[in-house]
Structures are given as structure tokens and as C-alpha cells.
Amino acid sequence: MLIEQLQAAPERFAELAGRHSACSSKEQGGNLGQLSKGQTVPEFEEALALMPIGLATSPVNTRYGFHVVELVHKVEGALLPFAQVRQRIADYLEQKAYRRALSQYLQILISEAVIEGIELDGADSPLLQ
Structure with a gap:
């Protein structure tokens, strides 16, 4: 063994x-x-x-x-004060909103385009979530 x-x-x-x-x-x-x-x-x-x-x-x-x-080595996590992580959280949320908006914009463009040879998921409506 x-x-x-x-x-x-x-x-x-x-x-x-x-x-x-x-x-x-x-x-x-x-x-x-x-x-x-x-x-x-x-x-x-x-x-x-x-x-x-x-x-x-x-x-x-x-x-x-x-x-x-x-x-070999172990580091326990620690609860950080909000003031220390505030900016990282804000940056993460901003990037998440940007990626979602970009994805939705691309879905709208795809739904309005005539594309042959590949299947892409477009938006069914201009109102996206």
C-alpha cells in the first residue's frame, strides 16, 4: 500500500x-x-x-x-472587515453587471442578424433579464 x-x-x-x-x-x-x-x-x-x-x-x-x-500547509480563512473588501466587492459587481449587459446586447444583435452556418441563441424579445 x-x-x-x-x-x-x-x-x-x-x-x-x-x-x-x-x-x-x-x-x-x-x-x-x-x-x-x-x-x-x-x-x-x-x-x-x-x-x-x-x-x-x-x-x-x-x-x-x-x-x-x-x-503540507494550511491557512485558515478569516472574516475581513467590510471596509477592507468593499472595493473588491464593488469591482466584482460592476464587472458582473458589465458582462451581463454585454451578453444581453449580443443576444439582441444576434436576433436581428441573418447568420448562416452556425446556430446562435438570440433574444426572443428586446426585454431581457
């Missing part, structure tokens, strides 16, 4: 990942880098959230299979 081999020789993680992993991370010795919420499937995130730093004692099961995981 790989976990037993790693418990005996933790320095072999990259070697064993390169040899046994089906994940593209095997090219980096199994290193997934720094992960943030939403970057992996929920079942993997949940396992990482509950896991202490170190080698997992059992494989993590996800929809993609079983994973041998070593958690």
Missing part, C-alpha cells in the same frame, strides 16, 4: 506520485499547489478541511477515484 510506503519514507512522495498517479499533477511530483475554496470537487475540499497537516492515513475518495494526500 502506498500510504504505508510513504509513512516509512515520506521523502518518496514525488517519486511515487510520478509512478502511480493518474492525475496530471504527477508531472509536479503530485503537488497540487495552493488550493482555495472552489478549486476542487466538494468531497476533496471537505476532506482537506477536516485533515490535519501531514500524510492522510487513508486515501481520499472522490468522484475521480482515490487520492493519497499529504497536506
